[in-house]
Amino acid sequence: MKLTINKLSFNYAATPVLKDIELEVGLGEMLSIVGPNGSGKSTLLKCINRILKTKQNTVLIDGKDASKLNLKELSKLMGYVPQTSRSTFPFTVFDVVLMGRKPYIHWSLSERDNEIVAEMLDFLGIGKLAMRHYDELSGGEQQKVIIARALAQQPQILLLDEPTSSLDIKHQLEILCILKSLSKTNHCSIILAMHDLNLASRFSDRILMLKQGCIFAVGPPDAVLTEENIESVYGIKAHVTNSVLGRPQVTPLISDLNEVRNVKIQPEIETKQR
Amino acid sequence: MTTKSELKKLYNKGKKRKFLAIFSVFIALIITVLVSVSLGAASPGLAEAIRVIASRVLPFLHLDPGSSFDQTIIWTIRLPRIVLGIIAGAGLAAAGVTMQGVLRNPLVSSYVLGVSSAAGFGAALAIVLGVSILSFGGYLVIGNAFIFCLIAMVLVFSIARLRGMTSETVILAGVAVGFLFSALLSLIQYVSKSTQAVNAVVFWLMGGLYTATWESILICSPIVAVVMVIMVLQSWNINIMSMGEDVAISLGVNPRRVLTITMLLETIATASIISFTGIIGFVDLIAPHIARMLLGSDHRYLIPCSVGVGAFMLLTSDTVARLIIAPTELPVGVVTSLLGVPFFLYLLISKKRRSFG
Numbered sequence: 327m328k329l330t331i332n333k334l335s336f337n338y339a340a341t342p343v344l345k346d347i348e349l350e351v352g353l354g355e356m357l358s359i360v361g362p363n364g365s366g367k368s369t370l371l372k373c374i375n376r377i378l379k380t381k382q383n384t385v386l387i388d389g390k391d392a393s394k395l396n397l398k399e400l401s402k403l404m405g406y407v408p409q410t411s412r413s414t415f416p417f418t419v420f421d422v423v424l425m426g427r428k429p430y431i432h433w434s435l436s437e438r439d440n441e442i443v444a445e446m447l448d449f450l451g452i453g454k455l456a457m458r459h460y461d462e463l464s465g466g467e468q469q470k471v472i473i474a475r476a477l478a479q480q481p482q483i484l485l486l487d488e489p490t491s492s493l494d495i496k497h498q499l500e501i502l503c504i505l506k507s508l509s510k511t512n513h514c515s516i517i518l519a520m521h522d523l524n525l526a527s528r529f530s531d532r533i534l535m536l537k538q539g540c541i542f543a544v545g546p547p548d549a550v551l552t553e554e555n556i557e558s559v560y561g562i563k564a565h566v567t568n569s570v571l572g573r574p575q576v577t578p579l580i581s582d583l584n585e586v587r588n589v590k591i592q593p594e595i596e597t598k599q600r
Numbered sequence: 601m602t603t604k605s606e607l608k609k610l611y612n613k614g615k616k617r618k619f620l621a622i623f624s625v626f627i628a629l630i631i632t633v634l635v636s637v638s639l640g641a642a643s644p645g646l647a648e649a650i651r652v653i654a655s656r657v658l659p660f661l662h663l664d665p666g667s668s669f670d671q672t673i674i675w676t677i678r679l680p681r682i683v684l685g686i687i688a689g690a691g692l693a694a695a696g697v698t699m700q701g702v703l704r705n706p707l708v709s710s711y712v713l714g715v716s717s718a719a720g721f722g723a724a725l726a727i728v729l730g731v732s733i734l735s736f737g738g739y740l741v742i743g744n745a746f747i748f749c750l751i752a753m754v755l756v757f758s759i760a761r762l763r764g765m766t767s768e769t770v771i772l773a774g775v776a777v778g779f780l781f782s783a784l785l786s787l788i789q790y791v792s793k794s795t796q797a798v799n800a801v802v803f804w805l806m807g808g809l810y811t812a813t814w815e816s817i818l819i820c821s822p823i824v825a826v827v828m829v830i831m832v833l834q835s836w837n838i839n840i841m842s843m844g845e846d847v848a849i850s851l852g853v854n855p856r857r858v859l860t861i862t863m864l865l866e867t868i869a870t871a872s873i874i875s876f877t878g879i880i881g882f883v884d885l886i887a888p889h890i891a892r893m894l895l896g897s898d899h900r901y902l903i904p905c906s907v908g909v910g911a912f913m914l915l916t917s918d919t920v921a922r923l924i925i926a927p928t929e930l931p932v933g934v935v936t937s938l939l940g941v942p943f944f945l946y947l948l949i950s951k952k953r954r955s956f957g
Contacts, residue, residue, distance in 0.1 A: 372846065375849070375850050376849070377846045377849045377850060396852075397849060397852045397853065397854055398852035399852075400852065401850060401851050401852030402852070404850070405850065406846070406847070406850035408844070408846055408847060411843055411844060411847055412843075412844070413842050413843050413897075414704040414705065414706070414842050415700075415701065415704075415706070415842050415892065415897035416892075416896060416897050417839070417842070417896070417897050417898070418614070418896065420607070420610075420611055420614075421839070421896075421897075421898055422843070425836075425839060425840050425843065425851060426851065428836055428840055428851045428852060428853065429851065429852040431836065433833065433836070440608055440611065441604065441608075443607075444604040444607040444608060445604065447607065448604060448607075453607060456607050456610060456611070457610050457611075457614065476850075479851070
């Protein structure tokens with residue numbers, strides 16, 4: 327499904343967080359949102375999923391206004407994987423993934439619901455954990471469980487908030503490969519908030535770079551991850567080379583605490599006066 | 601690799617275990633009913649009890665109901681008390697388990713949310729001043745306790761709404777409202793000139809099932825039954841709420857609506873019970889935890905199981921309370937805690953798996 331974001335702005339109380347975001351994400355595309363802490367990555371994901379409410383006609387799914395859909399209809403189209411997800415009371419992995427079927431069930435489960443849950447557990451390679459308690463799993467395993475839950479919703483758009491930030495290198499690659507294959511074989515559009523520029527570079531079709539709530543750059547990795555862009559968004563001097571995989575590879579050129587502390591980010595000059 | 605069919609088999613096995621847990625709890629409850637109905641300060645035993653009950657429940661069989669003394673003891677004294685105990689334990693536990701689930705907090709009870717204090721204040725107001733906002737027939741104290749429960753809920757609800765109706769705001773507003781009503785309750789007791797009235801208030805606050813009549817059962821059982829059915833229908837929503845509000849929205853569940861519905865149900869169930877029985881605490885806090893230890897956190901099974909555990913706990917405690925120093929009796933609240941705490945601690949320590957928090 328095509329996702330269109332049209333002049334999306336969002337404020338927390340009086341503090342503007344996102345300003346005039348315009349974006350289109352196509353069928354089966356994998357898009358990473360990068361930017362410093364507080365630049366609005368998570369907020370943008372939450373606005374797209376309507377966890378945070380924005381004005382009408384700011385989020386369009388196949389041209390239709392998402393604010394006109396009720397939560398249940400929306401949850402059949404869009405899945406959301408939060409950064410971390412804790413449950414207060416113990417649930418088994420199977421039960422957590424089963425929650426992803428909520429948009430489709432009223433009270434009793436159909437054979438199909440069970441089947442889909444089993445399929446997703448299998449797909450993410452966590453079938454053996456099915457009867458374990460979610461809380462007792464490692465960070466990487468938990469991440470796979472909540473991705474499986476989002477996939478059980480059978481969404482056509484999947485939003486993930488830093489899905490790899492707490493994982494080791496093997497799990498990082500595993501999860502990103504899973505997402506990549508979803509976008510290519512199931513034509514699921516995938517939007518990720520990412521901190522790791524090199525992982526974003528390696529796996530994304532396009533990268534969206536946010537700076538203080540505005541789009542700074544958007545495009546294929548080699549167009550967005552340039553030394554100039556990284557310096558003006560993060561304030562960090564970096565060396566960008568072409569990796570063996572043909573994608574840009576970012577090496578920050580700072581190795582000293584004082585250097586990092588002295589980093590000053592130029593505030594965006596407000597050119598768009600309204 | 602675990603195959604899909606193996607997975608389904610595992611899941612079905614878990615389901616069977618849960619049904620078995622619920623079944624055992626209800627068997628324990630039935631046994632307790634039989635024990636409770638045949639024991640008491642007066643003489644009638646199990647055989648007499650069964651005869652009386654059978655003749656009343658199945659009048660078309662024209663059974664011999666036994667002596668009128670047996671009939672009075674069983675039918676108008678012991679049985680109403682047992683039935684009210686079951687309804688009260690079940691309703692309080694259902695209220696506790698749903699509120700803990702929706703607010704994602706294992707410490708929530710009707711005390712924490714201000715409902716009990718409000719009921720206490722309402723009752724005290726009626727006892728001390730002899731006035732009531734709503735008095736239907738002779739139900740001056742009961743009516744006032746009920747109304748003040750609803751007032752407390754409306755207060756908590758309106759305060760929490762101002763700050764976005766999250767689980768934290770509801771709990772904090774509940775604590776504040778609870779303190780307000782317990783302060784007012786103390787004030788009433790302090791300024792009252794009548795020692796007799798103050799004693800009556802203290803007695804009411806301890807709670808008990810000794811006032812049980814068929815009439816009170818007729819009033820509160822339909823309310824509690826309807827509330828419990830709606831709660832069970834909310835199970836999926838409550839399950840999903842325990843993963844956090846953002847996740848709930850992304851799964852198509854409106855957390856505010858679920859919170860509002862559950863709060864309303866919880867208050868109505870608790871209010872309609874404690875208005876008749878006085879404040880009975882502990883059951884609503886602990887029964888859900890015991891049930892969770894037995895079968896986990898899936899509310900589809902957890903709510904029925906908590907209901908059974910709550911009814912069993914309260915009925916057992918009340919039976920002990922009226923037998924242990926017969927012909928007088930202990931307050932049921934005291935016995936509930938004295939029996940429940942060691943049992944709960946045993947479960948808490950002996951179980952390897954963490955069940956809450």
